[in-house]
Amino acid sequence: MPKGITLKDVARRAGVSYQTVSKLLRDEIKVSPDTRARIEAAVAELGYKPNTAGRSLRTKTSLLIGYSWKPNFQSRVNPILEQFLRSIVQAAEQSNYHILLFPYCIQDDMLTAYRDLIRTNRIDGFILSDLIYDDPRVELLLELDFPFVAFGSSNPEWEFFYVDVDGRAGLRMATSHLVEQGHKRIAALAWPPNSRVGKARLNGYLEAMQKAGIQIDQDWILRSEGTIEFGYQATNTLLDLPETRRPTGIVTIVDSLAIGAMRAVTDRGFIIGSEVGITGFDDSPFVQCLSPGLTSLRQPIDEVGQITIKLLVDILSGKKPEERQIMLTPELIIRGSSLGFKQH
Amino acid sequence: MPKGITLKDVARRAGVSYQTVSKLLRDEIKVSPDTRARIEAAVAELGYKPNTAGRSLRTKTSLLIGYSWKPNFQSRVNPILEQFLRSIVQAAEQSNYHILLFPYCIQDDMLTAYRDLIRTNRIDGFILSDLIYDDPRVELLLELDFPFVAFGSSNPEWEFFYVDVDGRAGLRMATSHLVEQGHKRIAALAWPPNSRVGKARLNGYLEAMQKAGIQIDQDWILRSEGTIEFGYQATNTLLDLPETRRPTGIVTIVDSLAIGAMRAVTDRGFIIGSEVGITGFDDSPFVQCLSPGLTSLRQPIDEVGQITIKLLVDILSGKKPEERQIMLTPELIIRGSSLGFKQH
DNA sequence: ATTCTAAGGACGAACGTTCGCACGAACGTT
DNA sequence: AACGTTCGTGCGAACGTTCGTCCTTAGAAT
Secondary structure (H helix, E strand, O other): OOOOHHHHHHHHHHHOOOHHHHHHHHOOOOOHHHHHHHHHHHHHHHOOOOOOHHHHHHOOOEEEEEOOOOOOOOOOOOOOOHHHHHHHHHHHHHHOOOOEEOOOOOOOOOOHHHHHHHHHHOEEEEEEOOOOOOOOHHHHHHHHHHOEEEEEOOOOOOOOOOOEOOOOHHHHHHHHHHHHOOOOEEEEEEEEOOOOHHHHHHHHHHHHHOOOOOOOOOHEEEEOOOOOHHHHHHHHHHOOOOOOOOOOOEOOOOOHHHHHOOOOOOOOOOOOOOOEEEEEEOOOOOOOOOOOOOOEEEOOOOOOHHHHHHHHHHHHHHOOOOOOOOEEEEEEEEHHHHOOOOOO | OOHHHHHHHHHHHHHOOOHHHHHHOOOOOOHHHHHHHHHHHHHHHHHOOOOHHHHHHHHHHOEEEEOOOOOOOOOOOOOOHHHHHHHHHHHHHHHOOOEEEEEOOOOOOOOHHHHHHHOOOOOOOEEEEEEOOHHHHHHHHHHOOOEEEOOHHHHHHHHOEEEEEEEEHHHHHHHHHHOOOOOEEEEEEEOOOOOOHHHHHHHHHHHHHHHHHOOOHHHHHOOOOOOOOHHHHHHHHOOOOOOOOOOOOEEEOHHHHHHHHHHHHHHOOOOOOOOOEEEEEEOOOOOOOOOOOOOOEEEHHHHHHHHHHHHHHHHHHHOOOOEEEEOOOOOEEHHHHHOOOOOO
16 A cells, blocks of 8 residues: 655655645646646656545535435335446536535434534535425524525425426326326325325326316315325225216326335226326436336436536525525326226 | 533542542453442443443454445345345444445445545444445455455356355246246346356256256347346346247346346237246345236345354454354245246 | 652644635736 | 835744654663
């Protein structure tokens, strides 16, 4: 292991003081072409890279961004985590930052992880995701005035930077798509009312139905956990309705519900697409493997990641971005599960 | 933002020198019960946490472990990444380490990322995964004598620490399982011969077949990319064989191939399970959602992560573990895709 | 009483960087 | 010829920690 090359090594070789090297490398001073050449040569020959610890200590910045995600144990899969991580890691590197991962604690001492990272000066800012209403992390960080950017929104009265995907617009698109396919009776499977994201998405359904002039039967809206099991069970409930009220279309606010719905529809002897149209949300990587493929709303995760990091880096470098909230639109990926409806 | 609490603040409050506080906190010295109480009180009241940068600078350790994973663009999904990350992040925290993510570069300057992280003293060690034969990262790190532990193996003549899952044993299990179900003609879908992992898994198939006393038809082994498409196409090729040579069982070395196989079997009018048995590898989270569910080999990822981190932390703290290679066994998760075979 | 020992704790220095200021020389201006 | 002004550098200090050494003092041994 070759011992570390420091500023002093470079300076000695170039015949200048080490502070001069430091300043030149950060473009803080002008030097004569001659010394500049000598310094650059020395840097190149020795392969000098500034020591992070020394720099951190002096500047009080670590060039590290903290992130922690909520593990999804019930479904064992987070369809967008890898993509999101890839995107923020990549974007962070462009600005010389790195992503630091730390465990997501379920208990209420979740905040101590954040507090410790702040107090030890380990990181410069946080990326948050999976926000809940009255999210304690947001409350803490706002109170400490510590930089962070969220993926997703929380209480509207809290003022902070976030990037979000418009789930309302998404479900409007999905619902309208089913309407265009000729569906008149469309049901919706959603999370419980205390979920902010779920509420927004459901609103998109309501709006699209209203716009289409369709009166909603209250039995068409079923809300519980976003599991395959609930999707299966809820769909059976829907199919038990008398034929004149039985929905022919089902929009869901998450793919797992749609998968359960597809299973139930098939088990009951109906044909997906031509008899019952179904849509999901997230465009999880495997829903194209189902047969038929599941129509679903794809979030522009790469863009979310890039913008999130850009916002945070801007904040960290002092310039306050104008827009505090940035809303992106999902894309409806149409596959067989919502096509070929035949009315009778 | 409250200004940072330093050792000096604590020392002043406790009425001792700051070096004494430092040493006490690290259990390097004994102090009288009286001063110990005063110091501990001061630490608690001020909420002191040691500044990472200062410590790093002095000790030349960052308590940071670098990791970079290979994005899988073709399948858009890495079935085990989330679990692996969760596991290493969690395990690292137990030893006061954190995981630092950095981008995986496809080009051949992939090594500069590693070099830079080392030269800037940013990290203490690496976790590697997705090794290839003659992996340049392994070569570099061995040459620099820089600490790392790999998930997966590479050239057998290279001596380094790694944790691996026994794919050969896995495919032995899967193949034997099909044999037990009554299958006589069993095919295998695999990666190209240059894949080390693929070769090992395929060997498991060969061994199990030999043990069962079944002569392998060379047309039963098809190798190419691990995509759904190839699985589909290869299975069609298999089903085109004359009936006496046509396989009734198909083992695959990765789930995506099995998914393609299931699709092909269904499209050709065969029934999965009772007419054609299929197994996958990885137990990707969604394969239980298929109908029928896919029998697959689950890697003990949590264990892999924990052991990987433990090995690395041990290395970093000076104690050389005895075992350089640790091999774990996958678990066969049996579902409908390999059950109910009816011979005729 | 003197010396030895060990424990409790203080002290200066160092890690590698950045920051602020000072200094000399070269320059153009009165 | 004396004067500000820039430009190109050097120098001391500081960030917060840990490491090695040294100084007390009390108690035990001579």
